[in-house]
Amino acid sequence: MKIIGVTQARIGSSRLPRKVLLTINDKTLLEYHLERAMQSKLVNKWIVATTDEPESDLICEIANKLQISSFKGSLNDVLDRFYQSVKNENPDYVVRVTSDCPLLDATLVDEVIQFCIDNRLDYYSNVFQEVYPDGLDVEVFSFKALEEAWNKATNTVDREHVTPYIRRNSEVIIPKSNIDKKYSELRITVDEISDFEVIQHLIQQLGANQPWKIYADYLLQNKEIQNINHSILRNEGYMKSKFNEIELRNITNFKASDEYRSKIHDLIPGGAHTYSKGDDQFPILSPAAIVRGKGAYVWDVDDNQYLDCSMGLTSVSLGHAYEPVLKAVREELENGVNFQRPAALEKEMAETFLALVPGHDMIKFSKNGSIVTTAAVKLARAKTGRKLVAFPGDHPFYSYDDWFIGSTPCNKGIPEEISNLSVTFKGCDLESLRALFLKYPDQIACVITEPEKNSCGNGCSCALNVGDFLKQAIELCHENGALFIADEMVSGFKTEFPGTITKYGIQPDMATWGKGIANGFSFCALTGTKEVMELGGINREGEEKVFLISTTHGGETHGLAAAIATIKEYKEKNVIAHNHHIGKKLIELCQQLVNENNLAEYINVIPSEWMPVFVFKDQSKVACQGYRTLFLQEMIKRGVLFQGVFVPCFSHTEDDVYYFAKAFSESLQVYKNALEDGYSNYLVGSPAKAVFRKIL
Numbered sequence: 001m002k003i004i005g006v007t008q009a010r011i012g013s014s015r016l017p018r019k020v021l022l023t024i025n026d027k028t029l030l031e032y033h034l035e036r037a038m039q040s041k042l043v044n045k046w047i048v049a050t051t052d053e054p055e056s057d058l059i060c061e062i063a064n065k066l067q068i069s070s071f072k073g074s075l076n077d078v079l080d081r082f083y084q085s086v087k088n089e090n091p092d093y094v095v096r097v098t099s100d101c102p103l104l105d106a107t108l109v110d111e112v113i114q115f116c117i118d119n120r121l122d123y124y125s126n127v128f129q130e131v132y133p134d135g136l137d138v139e140v141f142s143f144k145a146l147e148e149a150w151n152k153a154t155n156t157v158d159r160e161h162v163t164p165y166i167r168r169n170s171e172v173i174i175p176k177s178n179i180d181k182k183y184s185e186l187r188i189t190v191d192e193i194s195d196f197e198v199i200q201h202l203i204q205q206l207g208a209n210q211p212w213k214i215y216a217d218y219l220l221q222n223k224e225i226q227n228i229n230h231s232i233l234r235n236e237g238y239m240k241s242k243f244n245e246i247e248l249r250n251i252t253n254f255k256a257s258d259e260y261r262s263k264i265h266d267l268i269p270g271g272a273h274t275y276s277k278g279d280d281q282f283p284i285l286s287p288a289a290i291v292r293g294k295g296a297y298v299w300d301v302d303d304n305q306y307l308d309c310s311m312g313l314t315s316v317s318l319g320h321a322y323e324p325v326l327k328a329v330r331e332e333l334e335n336g337v338n339f340q341r342p343a344a345l346e347k348e349m350a351e352t353f354l355a356l357v358p359g360h361d362m363i364k365f366s367k368n369g370s371i372v373t374t375a376a377v378k379l380a381r382a383k384t385g386r387k388l389v390a391f392p393g394d395h396p397f398y399s400y401d402d403w404f405i406g407s408t409p410c411n412k413g414i415p416e417e418i419s420n421l422s423v424t425f426k427g428c429d430l431e432s433l434r435a436l437f438l439k440y441p442d443q444i445a446c447v448i449t450e451p452e453k454n455s456c457g458n459g460c461s462c463a464l465n466v467g468d469f470l471k472q473a474i475e476l477c478h479e480n481g482a483l484f485i486a487d488e489m490v491s492g493f494k495t496e497f498p499g500t501i502t503k504y505g506i507q508p509d510m511a512t513w514g515k516g517i518a519n520g521f522s523f524c525a526l527t528g529t530k531e532v533m534e535l536g537g538i539n540r541e542g543e544e545k546v547f548l549i550s551t552t553h554g555g556e557t558h559g560l561a562a563a564i565a566t567i568k569e570y571k572e573k574n575v576i577a578h579n580h581h582i583g584k585k586l587i588e589l590c591q592q593l594v595n596e597n598n599l600a601e602y603i604n605v606i607p608s609e610w611m612p613v614f615v616f617k618d619q620s621k622v623a624c625q626g627y628r629t630l631f632l633q634e635m636i637k638r639g640v641l642f643q644g645v646f647v648p649c650f651s652h653t654e655d656d657v658y659y660f661a662k663a664f665s666e667s668l669q670v671y672k673n674a675l676e677d678g679y680s681n682y683l684v685g686s687p688a689k690a691v692f693r694k695i696l
Helices: 029-037 057-065 078-089 106-118 143-152 156-160 164-168 181-185 193-206 212-221 236-245 255-264 323-333 345-354 369-384 430-439 466-479 530-536 557-573 575-596 625-637 654-677
Strands: 003-008 045-051 069-073 093-098 123-125 139-142 290-294 297-300 305-308 362-366 388-392 422-425 444-449 483-488 510-513 524-528 603-606 613-616
Touching: 003 029, 003 078, 029 045, 029 057, 029 106, 029 193, 045 057, 045 078, 057 069, 069 078, 078 143, 078 156, 093 106, 093 143, 106 123, 106 139, 123 164, 139 143, 143 164, 156 164, 156 236, 181 212, 193 212, 236 654, 305 654, 323 557, 345 362, 345 524, 345 557, 362 369, 362 530, 369 388, 369 444, 369 483, 369 510, 369 524, 369 530, 422 430, 430 444, 430 466, 444 466, 466 483, 524 530, 557 575, 575 603, 575 654, 613 625, 625 654
Parallel strands: 003 045, 003 093, 045 069, 388 422, 388 444, 444 483, 483 510
Antiparallel strands: 093 139, 123 139, 290 297, 297 305, 362 524, 510 524, 603 613
16 A cells, blocks of 8 residues: 655745745744654655746755655646646555645654554545644545546636545545544644744744644643634635636526415415415515525525525435435325325334434324324323423424413413413523422423534533533433433434434433424424333333324325435434534635634524524614625525525535625625615515514
């Protein structure tokens, strides 16, 4: 096995010219980098690939001094330069590192090489794990993949960089990592003078031969040093080159949408079957209805194409019309979808799903989330003999049934006696929950709550972290004779696989599951312990029956097939890691753009990698529907169907993220003008309205 390592080095740099020639203790950064790289045990030979710019001889001289080969090539066609530097070596694999990483870790280089070889991959990078500081990036790929890229890549950005084409056309495996993600926020690379100051400090304080974790831990323990370069965006140059390549759509035709809108409200109350899909949730200049979707994209009735951000209100976790799921559904449709007795597939689905949820013994299927949350509440009341249901008052939605809607401003049609059976506490606040039990002793049947929200751990005021809150909340419920229900309708198949309760190793009495389980097909589930769930069964002769869920369509075979196929994809392809990578990349790009435009006080990017949320504020720095709707309008105009949230799915690519970011960047310019002149001068029509409001 022949492995050649190539490090890219050049004199020119827009942000810090001649950076690789900067010296610390009379030694250049390039020398530090090469000396550390040569400690690799798996790389057979290192090559320095530089440009044909003036003064690049200085780089070749440093390489020669260390007995390392060098190659000069094209300044702008970096892919060609890289390929030409290594083609005569006839390697099996090529390692790519960059010389602006003077504290490159050779042990880490070898780990990445070994993983790539062991898994017979054409491409692998430790960047996928998103746990290492910037400055430790290592890419390993087969020479065959490099040669294919060199032959076929035509886009400017694919020639200006070595691996974008290879990444797009290679299978990606993202291994689990036990390294704390806090390290990923650090920078031990050199792009700007502040980066150099950090490297200089590290070498002078710790020496030049430490493992990467020694340097990283030092930065974490010395915040004043970490903060010197903390605000710099990772791979900023690549973002700018991507922006230059991207041509945004310009959507102005909504003729068919306007015709649809003019008729639909006379046919369907609300114009849609989910209020959050209604016309009052979008700007006037937006699609009224979607005709089709494929992957991460949808097309409206005017045939306008959009990058989809909400993905079926978070229910599409793999992508629209995702072929492996469609294949399973097509095959099952041939067998029929509904029968007089249970479908045989129900047993397989039950076993498959319960295997994902430790501690839960039984499962009940349904077609929507409201059915299973209401069923869980019913079981809790049956088990405890109590009436009251507790849930966070700051949660947007649990069910369309009376026990929840009666507590919202939209409570018309619900008797006050029913509304009074629901009590609320402050989400994630253990003392607020404790106070509720003291106020209603021996009356609360259950607590139902989302186990994790976008804001958890992202600037929220929770006194406890998610795991500790959940464990203590469950203990508090049981001490007071109540059951605990984890509503994984949104967090399931997003925060972790299958959800937050397994992420933190907790065991609620019941859990509800829905959006994401079947990649948009209608399938939801209630799981729980046998002690609770068997109350809804028929085997306990002589006991009073609990009429739990009885839904003709709950076991439709095509929905079950979709769920089984979705679970299979999650197991085999590490969907969670991909989706979190997409979410994190989007957060990084958008936060940098907000900062560059001095809008951090007016636009908040909540850094939840499983579902980033954006908050838009007015001149007084207060969240404002007018400014939010204006931003939606501007993103939609540029071909991004956006409602202030981004739901990563397996079909989203980094190219999609850069498209979103460029549309975001241009929309920021309109937003800045609106802060000066008022949003009404830029927004067509009225602002979107809250779903839960008393008056239409």
